[in-house]
Amino acid sequence: MLLSYRSLSVAAVFSLSSLLSAADNPFIGRWALTIPGGGAGWLGVESKDGALTSSVLWGGGSVVPTTSTKLDGDTLIVTREQKNKEGKLNATETITAKADGDVLKLTTAKKNAAGKDMGQPQEFTGKRIPAVPAAPDLSKVKFGEPIQLLNGKDLTGWRLLKEGVDNGWSVVDGILQNRVVKAKDKHFGNLRTDAEFEDFNLKTEVRTQEGSNSGIYLRGIYEVQVMESFGQPLDSHHMGALYSRITPSVAAEKPIGEWQTLDITLVDRHLTVILNGKTIIDNAPVLGCTGGAMSSDEFKPGPIYLQGDHTNVDYRNMVLRPVVK
Structure with missing residues (x-):
């Protein structure tokens, strides 16, 4: 079908208008x-x-x-x-x-x-949300003295994120463990540090259980996924991912029941995750909060919080070094 000159003109004006409106x-x-x-x-x-x-x-x-x-x-x-x-x-x-x-x-x-x-x-x-700045040069970032977040004895320095829920968290033989019972009248809680932090490096060890689905929330805003996903394809919901936002570049999980190391660095809204010695997220920009965040405000200090409302999981040797500005 041939279009009239008038139709073409109207179409051209509409297209230009759309482009201008998009720009503005x-x-x-x-x-x-x-x-x-x-x-x-x-x-x-x-x-x-x-x-x-x-x-x-x-x-x-x-x-x-x-x-x-x-x-x-x-x-x-x-x-x-x-x-x-x-x-x-x-x-x-x-x-x-x-x-x-x-x-x-x-x-x-x-x-x-x-x-x-x-x-x-x-x-x-x-x-x-202001634009994400350029990726920081991590070789020039200065970190402060290490802070031991887990004392291996009890939950001193930690508390449930919300009151009135069931507490599955305890320290057994030096290990922070979460044990969840599946029942209609049970609602298990997440665990947070009393202290709040800005940018930092966090090292810890984690051991998944059958069907484990947990997570480490950085400043209570960004979840680094902890999940039993050994042998599964790369996915933004699997072990070490920034939940639903950044997919690991390589699968580095260990089989269920083995201790795994996580080395996490958050600086200037850029995330690096090293899982079991392999860099799976490399100084990548973070574009916003993740599901379950305490707040959508990315510019205020917040706690480390561990997701405990889903399944069983173990943590040990959790050490944080804050960025010194």
């Missing part, structure tokens, strides 16, 4: 969210070939792509679908946002599969 789009970038209820979230908005795309982290779980992203005047509209394990639609969530400089004001509303409202719309906020 105040929503493009990464946003730290405080989602309804106060949890940590994240939104990333990009422009590719004149079209908007986005991904989102909502409290727990992984960073996932959204279903659609579009502009309506000065409003960003993001839609994401929630499906069950069989792929059947459970709900559709629509997030709308307005930008005021580096601040977002957002609203979320859900409809079930039949298109009926699920509760009232909820308001929440977001803040633009």
Whole structure:
């Protein structure tokens, strides 16, 4: 079919308008969210070939792509679908946002599969995350005196992240162990240090149990995954990964029941992970919080916290050296 000159002109103007609007789009970038209820979230908005795309982290779980992203005047509209394990639609969530400089004001509303409202719309906020700086020269970074986080005797210096949950953590024969009982009336907790830290190097040993799924949260924001994944393909959810964000470059896990070493360095929002002597993440930029983060604010000190709500796991010899500025 031949297009008229007028049609071509309209198409050209529309294309130019789309490119200009993308360049001037105040929503493009990464946003730290405080989602309804106060949890940590994240939104990333990009422009590719004149079209908007986005991904989102909502409290727990992984960073996932959204279903659609579009502009309506000065409003960003993001839609994401929630499906069950069989792929059947459970709900559709629509997030709308307005930008005021580096601040977002957002609203979320859900409809079930039949298109009926699920509760009232909820308001929440977001803040633009500054660009990640250049990768630091780790050979020039100075570290302070080592801090022994585990005393091999008891839980001194540690406490449950939340009160009112079951405590599966104890020290046995010098080993910090978590033991979880699967029951409907049991809800086991995560364990955090009393002390809070900024940038640092952290060395520890970990021993997975059958089906282990734990994690080491750096500053309570970024989870380095601890999982029984020996012999499995590379994945951003496996041992040593930055959960759902950075996939290890090589599989370096040991079989279940063997002690494994983790050497983790966090400097200027860049992460290095050495697992069992092999560098699996090499000074890579970290683009935002991970699921289960205490906060989406990447610029304040926070604790080391160990995920204990899932399964059994053991830790020992945990030593932290803070960056000296």
